[in-house]
Amino acid sequence: MAVLAGTVSTGTAADNGAPQLETRHGVTATVFLFVFDSFFAIGWLGMTWLYPTEITTLRIRIQANALSTCSNWLSNFLIVMITPPAFANLGYRTYAMFAVFNAAIIPCVWLFFPEPKGRSLEELDVIFASAHFDKVDPVKRAREMRHIEGSELECELDKYFGASSEEVENAR
Known part of the structure; x- marks a missing residue:
């Protein structure tokens, strides 16, 4: 241009x-x-x-x-x-x-814009959920968070989505 x-x-x-x-x-x-x-x-x-x-x-x-x-x-x-x-x-x-x-x-x-490259949908869910609960920027969380998978990913998903908001706060 x-x-x-x-x-x-x-x-x-x-x-x-x-x-x-x-x-x-x-x-x-x-x-x-x-x-x-x-x-x-x-x-x-x-x-x-x-x-x-x-x-x-x-x-x-x-x-x-x-x-x-x-x-x-x-x-x-x-x-x-x-x-x-x-x-x-x-x-x-x-x-x-x-x-x-x-x-x-x-x-x-x-x-x-958080970078989704190499991340599963579930990892992106964890990035946004953890950023929300920790009150941090999702872009910063995506840059800091290492790639997770398997049982570790399942545990993180359960922490944020398998429990109520109060239970998540109490788990922290």
């Missing part, structure tokens, strides 16, 4: 108001638009569909995916609706605005 902003900013307006670019800048902008779309599809696009599935329990998975899909399509609709007026009013700076939003997502994901 930053490269698109840089190349498109070199354009001028024709007498009729249509944007004009030198061919080399237009080619560069086109190539980087396709590069952005390709890497977005390889990287971030799957997150909107896969992450809610990996992070939610079976009990709320359908509702969470419905909410995720709805927010995805509403966000797409919002972008489709604001992009033409943004280009009309901001011009090439619209690409810079999108570049800032793209850069801002990286720390948001690092700070607020």
Whole structure:
């Protein structure tokens, strides 16, 4: 997006108001638009569909995916609706605005999204339940907690889900 902003900013307006670019800048902008779309599809696009599935329990998975899909399509609709007026009013700076939003997502994901890689659904349940009862951040708990399985995992699940809240507090 930053490269698109840089190349498109070199354009001028024709007498009729249509944007004009030198061919080399237009080619560069086109190539980087396709590069952005390709890497977005390889990287971030799957997150909107896969992450809610990996992070939610079976009990709320359908509702969470419905909410995720709805927010995805509403966000797409919002972008489709604001992009033409943004280009009309901001011009090439619209690409810079999108570049800032793209850069801002990286720390948001690092700070607020627990990593589900290599963890079972049951382990994720334990991460969220233990973080809730200990009043700590689930992301921090996921980073600190080692991989558990077998009888140790069963014991942790029983501690949080096989007992009432009061029993869990008393077990601590």
